[in-house]
Amino acid sequence: MLNDLEYFEPETISDVITFLAKHGKDTKLIAGGTDLLVDMKKGKVKPKYLVNLMKIPELSHIIEDGGGLRIGATTTFREIEESKLIKEKYPLLFEAARAMGTVQIRNMATIGGNICNALPSADIPPALVALDAKAKIVGQSGERFLPLEEFFVGIRKTALESDELIREVHVKSPPAGSGTAFLKIGRTASDLATLNVAVRVTLENNGACKEVRVVVGGGVGPTLIRSKRAETLLEGKILEEPLIEKTAREVSKELKPRPTSIRASPFYKIEVSKVLVKRALMKALGRAKAGEDR
Amino acid sequence: MREFKVVGKSVPKVDAFPLALGKPLFADDIELKGMLHAKILWSPHAHARIKNIDTGKTEALPGVHAVLCYKNVPRVVHTSAGQSWPEPSPYDIVMFDNKVRHVGDRVAAIAAETEEIAEKALKLIKVEYELLPAVFDPEQAMDEGAPVIHDEPDCKYLIPVFYDPKHNHCAHIDLEVGDFEQGMKEADFVIEHKFKTHHEQHCSIEPHTCICYFDHAGRLVIRTSTQVPFHVRRIVAQCLQVPERMIRVIKPRIGGGFGGKQEVLIDDVCAMLAMRTKRPVRLVYTREEEFTSARVRHPMVMWAKTGVRKDGTLTAIQLRVLSNAGAYGPHAMTVMNNTCAKALPLFHCENIKWIADAVYTNLIPGGAYRGYGVTQAAFPMGVMMDEMAETIGMDPVNFWKMNTIKKGETSPIFKALSETGKGVEMIVESCSLPECIDRGAEIFGWREKRERFKNQPEGPVKYGVGMSCMVQGGTVPLIDMASAFAKMNDDGSFNLLIGAADLGTGADTVLAQIFAETLDIPVEDVIVYPSDTDITPFDKGAYASGTTYLSGMAVLKTAEKIKEQILNVAADMLGEPKEDLRIENKAVISSKSGKRVEFSQIVKRALYIKDQFQIAAIASELSRLPPQSFAAHFAEVEVDTETGQVKVLSYVAAVDCGTAVNPKLAEGQVEGAILNGISYALTEEFFFDDKGRVLNPSFGDYKIFSAPDIPKITTILVPSYEPTGPYGAKTVGEVNINGPLPAISNAIYNAVGTRLYDTPFTSERVLNVLKEKGAD
Amino acid sequence: MKKEIEFTINGKSRKLTVKPNELLLNVIREDLGLTGTKYGCGTGECGACTVLIDEEPVLSCLTLAITVDKKKVTTIEGIGTDENPHPLQQAFVETGAVQCGFCTPGMILSAKTLLDKNPNPTEDEIKRAIEGNLCRCTGYIKIIEAIKLASVRMGGRRK
Numbered sequence A: 001m002l003n004d005l006e007y008f009e010p011e012t013i014s015d016v017i018t019f020l021a022k023h024g025k026d027t028k029l030i031a032g033g034t035d036l037l038v039d040m041k042k043g044k045v046k047p048k049y050l051v052n053l054m055k056i057p058e059l060s061h062i063i064e065d066g067g068g069l070r071i072g073a074t075t076t077f078r079e080i081e082e083s084k085l086i087k088e089k090y091p092l093l094f095e096a097a098r099a100m101g102t103v104q105i106r107n108m109a110t111i112g113g114n115i116c117n118a119l120p121s122a123d124i125p126p127a128l129v130a131l132d133a134k135a136k137i138v139g140q141s142g143e144r145f146l147p148l149e150e151f152f153v154g155i156r157k158t159a160l161e162s163d164e165l166i167r168e169v170h171v172k173s174p175p176a177g178s179g180t181a182f183l184k185i186g187r188t189a190s191d192l193a194t195l196n197v198a199v200r201v202t203l204e205n206n207g208a209c210k211e212v213r214v215v216v217g218g219g220v221g222p223t224l225i226r227s228k229r230a231e232t233l234l235e236g237k238i239l240e241e242p243l244i245e246k247t248a249r250e251v252s253k254e255l256k257p258r259p260t261s262i263r264a265s266p267f268y269k270i271e272v273s274k275v276l277v278k279r280a281l282m283k284a285l286g287r288a289k290a291g292e293d294r
Numbered sequence B: 001m002r003e004f005k006v007v008g009k010s011v012p013k014v015d016a017f018p019l020a021l022g023k024p025l026f027a028d029d030i031e032l033k034g035m036l037h038a039k040i041l042w043s044p045h046a047h048a049r050i051k052n053i054d055t056g057k058t059e060a061l062p063g064v065h066a067v068l069c070y071k072n073v074p075r076v077v078h079t080s081a082g083q084s085w086p087e088p089s090p091y092d093i094v095m096f097d098n099k100v101r102h103v104g105d106r107v108a109a110i111a112a113e114t115e116e117i118a119e120k121a122l123k124l125i126k127v128e129y130e131l132l133p134a135v136f137d138p139e140q141a142m143d144e145g146a147p148v149i150h151d152e153p154d155c156k157y158l159i160p161v162f163y164d165p166k167h168n169h170c171a172h173i174d175l176e177v178g179d180f181e182q183g184m185k186e187a188d189f190v191i192e193h194k195f196k197t198h199h200e201q202h203c204s205i206e207p208h209t210c211i212c213y214f215d216h217a218g219r220l221v222i223r224t225s226t227q228v229p230f231h232v233r234r235i236v237a238q239c240l241q242v243p244e245r246m247i248r249v250i251k252p253r254i255g256g257g258f259g260g261k262q263e264v265l266i267d268d269v270c271a272m273l274a275m276r277t278k279r280p281v282r283l284v285y286t287r288e289e290e291f292t293s294a295r296v297r298h299p300m301v302m303w304a305k306t307g308v309r310k311d312g313t314l315t316a317i318q319l320r321v322l323s324n325a326g327a328y329g330p331h332a333m334t335v336m337n338n339t340c341a342k343a344l345p346l347f348h349c350e351n352i353k354w355i356a357d358a359v360y361t362n363l364i365p366g367g368a369y370r371g372y373g374v375t376q377a378a379f380p381m382g383v384m385m386d387e388m389a390e391t392i393g394m395d396p397v398n399f400w401k402m403n404t405i406k407k408g409e410t411s412p413i414f415k416a417l418s419e420t421g422k423g424v425e426m427i428v429e430s431c432s433l434p435e436c437i438d439r440g441a442e443i444f445g446w447r448e449k450r451e452r453f454k455n456q457p458e459g460p461v462k463y464g465v466g467m468s469c470m471v472q473g474g475t476v477p478l479i480d481m482a483s484a485f486a487k488m489n490d491d492g493s494f495n496l497l498i499g500a501a502d503l504g505t506g507a508d509t510v511l512a513q514i515f516a517e518t519l520d521i522p523v524e525d526v527i528v529y530p531s532d533t534d535i536t537p538f539d540k541g542a543y544a545s546g547t548t549y550l551s552g553m554a555v556l557k558t559a560e561k562i563k564e565q566i567l568n569v570a571a572d573m574l575g576e577p578k579e580d581l582r583i584e585n586k587a588v589i590s591s592k593s594g595k596r597v598e599f600s601q602i603v604k605r606a607l608y609i610k611d612q613f614q615i616a617a618i619a620s621e622l623s624r625l626p627p628q629s630f631a632a633h634f635a636e637v638e639v640d641t642e643t644g645q646v647k648v649l650s651y652v653a654a655v656d657c658g659t660a661v662n663p664k665l666a667e668g669q670v671e672g673a674i675l676n677g678i679s680y681a682l683t684e685e686f687f688f689d690d691k692g693r694v695l696n697p698s699f700g701d702y703k704i705f706s707a708p709d710i711p712k713i714t715t716i717l718v719p720s721y722e723p724t725g726p727y728g729a730k731t732v733g734e735v736n737i738n739g740p741l742p743a744i745s746n747a748i749y750n751a752v753g754t755r756l757y758d759t760p761f762t763s764e765r766v767l768n769v770l771k772e773k774g775a776d
Numbered sequence C: 001m002k003k004e005i006e007f008t009i010n011g012k013s014r015k016l017t018v019k020p021n022e023l024l025l026n027v028i029r030e031d032l033g034l035t036g037t038k039y040g041c042g043t044g045e046c047g048a049c050t051v052l053i054d055e056e057p058v059l060s061c062l063t064l065a066i067t068v069d070k071k072k073v074t075t076i077e078g079i080g081t082d083e084n085p086h087p088l089q090q091a092f093v094e095t096g097a098v099q100c101g102f103c104t105p106g107m108i109l110s111a112k113t114l115l116d117k118n119p120n121p122t123e124d125e126i127k128r129a130i131e132g133n134l135c136r137c138t139g140y141i142k143i144i145e146a147i148k149l150a151s152v153r154m155g156g157r158r159k
């Protein structure tokens, strides 16, 4: 049962900001509701006010602009999955969006809600971080950009202030010579991730690795983990299987899975991270070489 | 095989259209004026005495109409198991007790104007607990000094069986046929392993639902999602201490049962709340409650030891079983007994020893679950068979064929033990298991695949195949009874009133087909009215794979009695002796004169013209023996040795269910059981913390398969003819859930050379086992 | 704080006063009396409560009724009748895809959106389209068969 509350349906972002400035602490924004309503049913949150973001036209879009993509906060996963633009130019986002939830959930769930919910096992954040995504945050004091990995500060904790909301997610277009891969392990086809890995490999013309991102999610720490070790080990090198395998082992040392997860033990997550990171890197490398991601 | 007109045809289910249209057919699809909503307060503790309950604040809350707890309901020890009286389950439960025995045990209940109020009211109940030490591990439950879960003096069995609650010992039986030790001596090889199977929830998509109200005569009507309407009437009457005549139980359409609804789980509370408030009361479990406060498949620890000779003779079998009954004992003994009674007759073996115990622990209680103990025993036995075949270097196909029971044979187990105790002697009069094995192997491509997988591909992914055979006896002989009533209408159609409970299985359709076949009428002319204790005659209910076989025989007998009456009237009308007449296409025809009278003429004459009477009949059938249904299953798996992930690629089931009265419905039963079995084998799992709390009470955390997870499943129905069943039919509901555990375990072994003796075969378990092996 | 909303339910316009914390599932079952939409979990994990909003399958157990203002809601009762069942309803009956029938309404609605958008889906596309609808009875085999059959009958070309 949901608690009694008052409901608002603003049509502009500035209305939301004004409302939050006044009632931020007692308010919950609602987008798809797939996380919030579950929490409310369990009595975990009891907002006095509910502000629906879904009727605000300026929050829902997928726009290519400059060197990247702007995804409005209330864009649903289904819209991302079905966007031709994303499928062709940002296959990593397509793969991660598709791996998420079920058709019904993807019809409802939004990218903004997913990020703000900050579940360590969420699927799209690792892909976004691998593409150096930034959150465009708006509030009373104006707007600010935050790299997504800094946006997540703990299990279901974000850097958002109570008077702020996410307006957009900005994603850089992968540079020429890039290949990406998203891999997820769950117990069944539609399960929260036991482990997920998003990888981007960008190669120089001479075949050396110019830039790499290895991002691991699935409850391997309070937030997803962007592996710095992988970047140090691989950037500037010619990528070959032994080096990739070694990197995968190093990445696994950065992970700190919780022992309380019912999905798998820390041991399992660490063991399998070695496998998934290796496979994702190999796959991304292959794609980079084949020029599949542009 | 005999050919029939209606039997053996895949007529659509009689209720399929209204269901597909979304008509209000389920228990919760009615709204009654003034209906109250009930909620139950659950124990947060695994084991505690309730020192006091203060419901003062709750009762004072506006909108609350009744609060029940141990202080204000009669203490009637009973069992929640929906079984025939006297139930073979211990009387160890009361509506509300001053003791709780598992997290999720009942503490109190409320009826209020709305669900919101009821929920608020729950929070106002003050309970003072005195915590008691708890025991969760069945292997420790019988130890000296272990906490005694049922220390109340009034728990007991109605039937004379072993029961020692002071040591948490809920049931014990052992038996030996032949001479086990001698059999061991004759063996060339002896194999021995310990196995473990895990908890499983039924996960019927419709939760337990009950609506109680009073009719114009002041009688209590219970509209409930049950597999056992007549047992519900009896047990609720018992709990409420009112005569059965005051209660009417209606079973509407049921959204799946699988054994979970063979239980009086909520009906007693809902009925008591209706009694107290004199208002309609609705009680529906949440999904979470299904996981914390319903029933589960009994987890078991099993020790198997077998002896085999080089020539393939199975010389001895020993199975020791320790069943974890959980906090209460519904079905504990009978499920345990089936690990022998209904599982071991499969094997050709003269020397069998079986020792079984069921123990109480402070976990969620076990109950009936499709497969009912046979699923548990089929796992060790199926794996042992595979290992024995390998040890003597024989192909499992040949080894299984050599060592399984055949038509015309008997097993000493039949006589020694039944589900409830003493067995009946019987000969297997129908069995196409050898053909099932051959055809299944052929269609699956057993030999080619075994050959192919001798050479595994490079890389981490390996492939393997495994098989297992299974049996499931239907009904509990000399106890289970079913009956049917039918009457003829003006247009020659019939009302068929059956006590049997269709829970989505298609029983109504199958029974209509048997009736139609017997009277040579189309199925449309049979109007089925199922399971209403005021109107339909008694049936034990939908369990023990009994409906097609037993209720089917009752229907057939009813139809035959009606046929006699029709022929009598027709004989009078035609002026010809009955012996010359036969029934054909809704008419009676004289073989001599060729004259013909239509059913509609016959019935009109009976109703309106001469010697008026209602053409109608009732008949009952008592089960005399448990007909044996068989199957051979073949699984092909892919194992990722780096992640431990197991994927079933293809699965073939060849099934002997006698005559398939409705092949499409029979296939549906097979497919549903197999998929349930596969998802149990691979992903379904309960997690408990050290306080006995269920950590994953949701579909998000307890994973059952959805469509993208399914393998290619092929079902082959291999007919046989069971002379004691209606038109040769046996049963099909349960047997196929017994295959996936052993077949998949064997296939994993074939792929990676490691055996899994503990279930489920999750990625993590498989990876661990592979790593252990690598470390050796 | 109740609010009046106006929406289309199964083709008919309807005004209703709802509380902001009321779930669409309860409003559909209790206020509109359309009980074909089922409760199976209340947490978005079974699909029994699936309805179409603006032709897309969503979960009514995780939708606030107040948010469907001005939208088009379709339930199982809105896609076919006794006299004129939807081809999917017909196909589900014929292939034996209905066992207990509790998952059927949601399953059919998910399949309907699939076929409306993609008249000739592959088996994998069918499986993915119904991944959010759990069925414990059928093992999905006959459900997939039924969707294929309906796709053929609705004019999808199938090799």
Ligand SMILES: Cc1cc2nc3c(=O)[nH]c(=O)nc-3n(C[C@H](O)[C@H](O)[C@H](O)COP(=O)(O)OP(=O)(O)OC[C@H]3O[C@@H](n4cnc5c(N)ncnc54)[C@H](O)[C@@H]3O)c2cc1C
Pocket: A028, A029, A030, A031, A032, A033, A034, A035, A036, A037, A038, A053, A073, A074, A099, A100, A101, A102, A105, A108, A109, A110, A111, A112, A113, A114, A115, A116, A117, A119, A121, A122, A123, A124, A160, A164, A165, A166, A167, A190, A191, A192, A193, B700, C043, C044, C045
């Ligand atoms: C059955 C089921 C399966 C799921 N499977 C997956 C899965 O496989 N992978 C996965 O990653 N997730 C999964 N989820 C989680 C969930 O669907 C996602 O996290 C979803 O994207 C949340 O989006 P929403 O729009 O529904 O958020 P809401 O529930 O509306 O909101 C979530 C939180 O974010 C806040 N919020 C929403 N939008 C904004 C904004 N623009 N600015 C600031 N705050 C905002 C809300 O106040 C709330 O606290 C699943 C959920 C369910 C119920």
Ligand code: FES
Pocket: C038, C039, C040, C041, C042, C043, C044, C045, C046, C047, C048, C049, C050, C059, C060, C061, C062
């Ligand atoms: S009831 Fe909505 S998804 Fe289960």
Ligand code: FES
Pocket: B205, B255, B256, B504, C097, C098, C099, C100, C101, C102, C103, C104, C134, C135, C136, C137, C138
């Ligand atoms: S038919 Fe019973 S759940 Fe699908």
